[in-house]
Amino acid sequence: MNELLAIFRRELAGYFATPLAFIFIVIFLFTMGAFTFYLGGYYESGQADLTIFFNFHPWLYLFLIPAISMRLWAEERRTGSIELLLSLPVPLWAAVLGKFLAAWAFSGIALALTFPMWITVNYLGDPDNGVILAGYIGSFFMAGGYLAIGSCLSAVTRNQVIAFVVSVAVCFLFTVSGLPIVTDFFASWAPQQVVSTIASFSFLTHFNAITRGVIDLRDVIYFVSLIATWLVACGIVVDMKKAG
């Protein structure tokens, strides 16, 4: 536990030791705002809620979260510090989890800094704050899912660009697997059960369910087990590289 905490603290401090954290947060907030108000036509919608705002989250995360996760392991491998890390008396799970939790906490900080949105809707109207809270919780879990995928793929390579591109691609598949672009492809020949299984892997399906204000246990289980699976895979990748 000590080791987990040490890794977590180091990683989280690492984001803020360079301009990376500030640049990321500024761009995150700026695009969130721009998308919501201009692309989403927030004022024109005449609705005092954050549905439009949350609808953009999966698409922004698709590019912004792999930018956080790409360095998690690839950077360690490139600089050689992974040799230091893995020769320290740190259990592998603590290293994997510590890094992931730090990245998740960082994305949580960025997400929390969108609070002016929440203030705005409360100023403009009388939204259901329970639904908004559910949206934030769903968004946070979805960020965790993207991060877990990115973390595993970052462990595969020492090249951050490869880690980024592959993460975006895999995250995209997980995002859209419930949309017609994917389901239509399978629907023509695969049995209905297969199609609905594939659709059930979609981030969008589960995220949208949560943003409607209902935190269903199944949606939470989905994200938690997705995160756990990818982190276990990440641990396996790191361990396999040890075997050379």
Added chain:
Amino acid sequence: MTKEDRPAPAGGEPMIVIENLTKRFGPFTAVNNIGFSVARGEVLGFLGPNGAGKSTTMKMVTGFLAPTSGTARVCGHDIVTSTLAAQREIGYLPEGAPAYGDMTPRSFLQFIARVRRLSGRAADEAIERAADATELGGVLEQPIDTLSKGFRRRVGLAQAILHNPPVLIMDEPTDGLDPNQKFEVRKLIGRMAKDKAIVISTHILEEVDAICTRALIIDRGRVVADGTPGALMARSRYHNAVSITLGGQSTVEIANKLRNLPGIATIEVMPRGDETTFTLFPQAASESDTMLVDAVARLAREEHWHVRALYGEPGRLDEVFRSLTRSDTAKGKDAA
């Protein structure tokens, strides 16, 4: 794990025991069934050409790489089955002294202290001690990325000795340091040697003579020599040879007179600038060289030669090294 009864090497209890350690990367065997042990009080110089398997061996002993077969025990803990317990006993300086560049040495050492389960006063004291020993005082608050190569190496050293480990493993600890810094690091290693088992890998043969109590040469993944630096030097063909440097050009006459001294097998002549070095090889290699030195000195006096240097050779480590390791040349041939 049962403790085996094995003859303890000179110096004390064995702290590192390596048994049948092998590492293959695909078809390539990097480390081929090597075994040795290092005792408390020993400073083992780990030598070998690039690609001989030095770093791979160190990576396996420190738990970074998993061995293909065989194992190593550190202070009784098996590195394969009780990795963390073994790693707690080790201070390790990996090749190139990697660190987290965005941190300052102080925050980096604080991180290491936390991982090593040092906290509060104990951590502060350990950091201060390690920073003092490696003379990091002036740069503790500067990001590691902005430090010179020498300072970065010393940050790596400080990290390795932070928890005062009984076993210290360092991959090229003086690489990239200037002569003064090398001297300081060697002094530091010398100071710590008494109650630790220390393994250093190096290309610098003089370093072996300067700080190691034992030298181990590996080549193509196998141990090809293991002994004190003196014993290794005794394997040199220069061992007990006598060299005399005379002013002036080489003459056949001088060479003949030297060759006719009793007990001389062969003689080598090396002209350099305005002086010439004659190296005399005695017939029986085991014989002491002092008598031969006396004889040469007497001859030089009688002949009124202009002697610039005269010495008995202890042996040349680089020559032993070259004769024992042929990895690079063999690879060169394969590639051609």
